[in-house]
Structure formats: C-alpha cells, structure tokens
Amino acid sequence: MIAWLAVAYAAPEVIVLGVAQDGGHPQAGCTKACCRAAWDDPALRHHVASLAIVDDGKAWLVDATPDLPAQLHELQRRGLTLAGILLTHGHMGHYTGLLHLGREVMGADAVPVWAMPRMATLLKEEEPWALIGRLGHVQVRSLADGAPVALDERITVTPFLVPHRDELTETVGFRIRGPQRTVVWLPDIDKWERWDTPLTTLLEGADVAWLDATFYADGELSRPMSEVPHPFVVETMATLADRPDLKAKVRLVHLNHTNPALDPSSAAARAVTEVGLRVAREGDREPL
Numbered sequence: 001m002i003a004w005l006a007v008a009y010a011a012p013e014v015i016v017l018g019v020a021q022d023g024g025h026p027q028a029g030c031t032k033a034c035c036r037a038a039w040d041d042p043a044l045r046h047h048v049a050s051l052a053i054v055d056d057g058k059a060w061l062v063d064a065t066p067d068l069p070a071q072l073h074e075l076q077r078r079g080l081t082l083a084g085i086l087l088t089h090g091h092m093g094h095y096t097g098l099l100h101l102g103r104e105v106m107g108a109d110a111v112p113v114w115a116m117p118r119m120a121t122l123l124k125e126e127e128p129w130a131l132i133g134r135l136g137h138v139q140v141r142s143l144a145d146g147a148p149v150a151l152d153e154r155i156t157v158t159p160f161l162v163p164h165r166d167e168l169t170e171t172v173g174f175r176i177r178g179p180q181r182t183v184v185w186l187p188d189i190d191k192w193e194r195w196d197t198p199l200t201t202l203l204e205g206a207d208v209a210w211l212d213a214t215f216y217a218d219g220e221l222s223r224p225m226s227e228v229p230h231p232f233v234v235e236t237m238a239t240l241a242d243r244p245d246l247k248a249k250v251r252l253v254h255l256n257h258t259n260p261a262l263d264p265s266s267a268a269a270r271a272v273t274e275v276g277l278r279v280a281r282e283g284d285r286e287p288l
C-alpha cells in the first residue's frame with residue numbers, strides 16, 4: 001500500500017531519452033574523428049533526441065525516433081508503460097520509430113499519436129504509416145497550434161508552431177505544464193530571428209527549455225550550412241549574453257554528430273558551461 005501511494009503521488013517529471021540530431025551519434029557513413037571513438041565504444045554513443053513525460057507509472061514519448069527500441073526499453077526498465085506519443089514534425093529523426101509499433105514488431109494496441117494537421121494527414125494517407133493505423137496499432141489524434149492537450153489530470157502539453165524546413169509537415173515545439181513547473185521541448189527550428197517569438201520571451205515563460213543545438217558554429221559541415229538553417233550554439237549564447245537568469249534554463253539538445261559539444265571533455269562543451277548554459281545528457285530529469 002505504501003509503495004502504491006509513493007508511485008501514485010510522486011511528482012510528474014520529464015526524462016531525457018536522447019540528445020542527438022536525427023541521424024544519431026555515431027552517424028551512418030561517418031568515419032571522421034567526430035564518430036570514430038563512438039563506433040569503437042558503445043558507451044560514447046548518443047540516441048536521437050526524445051523526451052519522456054512521466055506521471056503515475058505512465059510515459060508519453062515526445063517524438064518516435066529511430067532509436068525507439070532502446071528508448072522504450074529505458075521506460076520499461078523504469079517500470080513505465082507507454083501511454084502515447086506526441087510528434088514535433090515529419091523529419092526522419094522524429095517519427096520513423098513508429099514503424100516499431102506495427103505488425104512486424106510490437107503489434108501495439110491503439111497507441112495514441114498526437115500530430116499537427118499535415119503530419120496527421122501524412123500518417124493517415126501515406127504508406128506504410130497508414131497501414132499501421134488501419135491495423136489499429138496507432139490512433140492518430142489531432143493537435144492544433146496553441147491548443148493544450150491534457151495527458152491526464154496533472155499534465156497538459158501545448159504545441160506551438162515554429163519555422164523549420166517544412167517540406168513535408170509543419171513543425172512544432174511543445175510547452176509541457178505540470179502542477180508546479182513548465183518545460184519546453186524545441187529540438188528543431190530555423191534561425192531564432194526567423195521566428196516571431198523572441199527567444200527571451202520563450203524562456204521567460206518556462207522553468208527549463210531544451211533548445212535546438214544542431215550545430216555549434218558555422219563551418220561545421222563541408223556543404224553550405226544555409227541549406228540546413230538552425231540556431232548555432234554560439235548564436236544562442238550571444239542572444240542570451242546579458243541574461244544569466246535565462247541562460248540557466250537552457251539545455252542544448254538535438255546535437256549533430258559534428259557538434260563538438262557532444263563530447264563533455266571538449267573546449268566547446270566547457271565554453272557552454274562557463275557561460276551558464278548546459279548540454280542535455282541522456283537520463284537528465286526535471287520535475288513538472
């Protein structure tokens with residue numbers, strides 16, 4: 001009875017299940033220094049960015065990544081049951097893990113999957129996603145910009161639209177509100193100045209915010225980086241230079257395999273910490 005009470009009344013929380021960009025780390029095809037050590041040593045690898053929202057023995061995944069098998073196992077290891085999935089957008093790192101819910105693998109039973117309108121249409125009309133729905137393994141539910149969804153009586157999640165290479169679907173971040181605290185999950189966005197919400201406003205409305213940190217600085221890729229716009233970590237640090245209160249709320253996430261801050265012993269990771277931000281790590285927890 002006491003154990004049951006402890007579970008039932010434990011504060012809801014979020015747990016970081018992955019911190020890397022869509023391709024994970026190490027990344028397919030990469031034999032350069034950024035991935036070499038991680039190919040040799042599995043302990044140095046990173047899962048694709050995902051957050052678990054946890055309450056009362058249940059967990060809702062934010063995004064269904066290609067690393068969903070390991071991330072789901074991590075939930076089970078903690079005694080948590082998958083209660084649903086919320087999707088940010090239709091790039092490969094954020095929804096293709098849904099394949100594991102289908103007949104070939106889990107044969108899941110009507111897992112709720114919340115998605116914005118274009119994303120929901122893709123899941124309902126394009127194969128192989130539509131088949132997973134027809135067979136009853138997932139149940140696609142609609143999200144609307146700014147409209148809160150109640151996961152249970154203590155937690156709401158509100159999607160907000162952001163600019164991002166939206167070839168296939170719109171892109172959202174999530175504001176996750178619990179009884180005590182509010183956190184933000186925003187793994188993908190174009191440059192901050194392309195969004196009508198200032199970064200400072202976003203952070204003022206949250207206790208903790210995981211922010212797109214795909215690249216550390218310009219020149220990191222050998223191809224033109226304007227093709228894949230993201231806020232550079234150095235730009236995020238500069239934007240918040242005179243706001244130590246807001247820097248303390250930032251957790252950098254969705255790091256590309258080329259981002260030196262993935263390695264905690266790097267000069268880049270030290271620079272981030274020295275100015276008062278943090279790089280997200282798998283297993284990080286924040287109460288809601």
Ligand SMILES: [Zn+2]
Nearest residue numbers: 022091093188
């Ligand atoms: Zn992504």
Ligand SMILES: [Zn+2]
Nearest residue numbers: 089091164188
């Ligand atoms: Zn994306």
